Amino acid sequence: MSNKTRTLNELRQLKTYGYTPSAESSQSTEALIARHKTKLSSEPRSKKSKYNRRRAIDCTLIGRSKNNPGYCKYMITIAELDGTIHKQPAYGKDMQGALSRLINRERSLVLESNIGAGTMFLMWMVFMGVPAIYMNHYNSPVYILYGFLCIGLVIGVVSWWNTYVNRGR
DSSP, X not given: OOGGGSOHHHHHHHHHHOOOOOGGGXXXXXXXXXXXXXXXXXXXXXXXXXXXXXXXXXXEEEEEOSSSTTOEEEEEEEEOTTSOEEEEEXXXXXXHHHHHHHHHHHHHHHHHHHOOHHHHHHHHHHHHHHHXXXXXXXXXXXXXXXXXXXXXXXXXXXXXHHHHHTTTO
């Protein structure tokens, strides 16, 4: 490729970082989605596909977050295994951070759907019941403090995780 056909931005990237954009970067999002769909449909179903995971096939910067300075909003196009494609927003300081937040949010939703009120009640019973048994055995009320500290630690970790996943919204 000669220097005359490159854009000014590509020349800056090449000079600064030694980066040469691929041919895919010049294609539109629709062309990338169409090419991904043809790859999925052209493969025989009996043949084991190398695409055994969901793929992020496009990620575009939408703009800066209004509530949290330093964070940006990205729109991520995700290709599912069955061939469906959907877009999902993600927030982060950079694209890698936004993708990791999106993955963490999806993992959190799976975890939230699997953990019910019964699990939380069972955790409360263990964290408060075991120290109460030790308090009766050793005749020392300091073990109740351990139970409250465990409950406080669980609440702190859950609130920290929620703040981390939802930062930038």
